[in-house]
Amino acid sequence: MQILVLNGSPRTKGNTRQMVDAFTAGANQAGHHVDVVDVCKKNINGCLACEYCHSKGGGVCIQKDDMQEIYDLKKKAEMLVIASPIYYHGISGQLKCVIDRFYSAAYPAKPEKLKKVAMIL
Numbered sequence: 814m815q816i817l818v819l820n821g822s823p824r825t826k827g828n829t830r831q832m833v834d835a836f837t838a839g840a841n842q843a844g845h846h847v848d849v850v851d852v853c854k855k856n857i858n859g860c861l862a863c864e865y866c867h868s869k870g871g872g873v874c875i876q877k878d879d880m881q882e883i884y885d886l887k888k889k890a891e892m893l894v895i896a897s898p899i900y901y902h903g904i905s906g907q908l909k910c911v912i913d914r915f916y917s918a919a920y921p922a923k924p925e926k927l928k929k930v931a932m933i934l
Contacts, residue, residue, distance in 0.1 A: 814845045815926070817890035819883070821897035821908025823853040829898045832933045836894065848886050853907045855879035857914065866917030874917040883911060884918050891926050896933035904934075 818837065822829035837847045856879045865875040874880065887893065895912070897904035904912075918924070 814840075814891045815889050816840055816845050816847045816892040816894060817883075817886045818847060818849040818894040818896060819908060819911060820849055820851045821853065821895070821905040821911075822851075823905065823907065824898070825851075827898065829896050829933065833894075833896045836896075836933060848890075850883055850886065852883075852911050853905070855882070855907075857883075857907070857910050859910045860913040860916055867920070870917065872917060874914060876914075880911065880914050883914075887915075887918065887924055887927070889926065890924070892929040892931070893927060894931045894933060899934055 818833055820830065820833050824830065833849060837849060840847045858876055858878055858880075861876065863875060866872055874884075895904070895908065897908045900906075903909070
């Protein structure tokens, strides 16, 4: 199984990263392929709510930043894992930007290969 893990923690050796590493080790041992993206190290802007993606863009966001890497990995992923520390009763702001940007690629149709979603919080 192709698994995409979006790590929303800015702490490279924090609790969330330790849980991501444990998940990745177990998944690899079970024969799965895991891609981990540390979203806090990426240049990803927030959604502009411009609706370009659903008008002229045909499901493609007008912004060209590091989100392109995540879009490509998400197309192949059969499982998506969202990992984040809890800040003020929610996920990290950096991860929230990524999820908001899924609007262009996941609406109105979900990714074809994606079958499972999990969260590590």
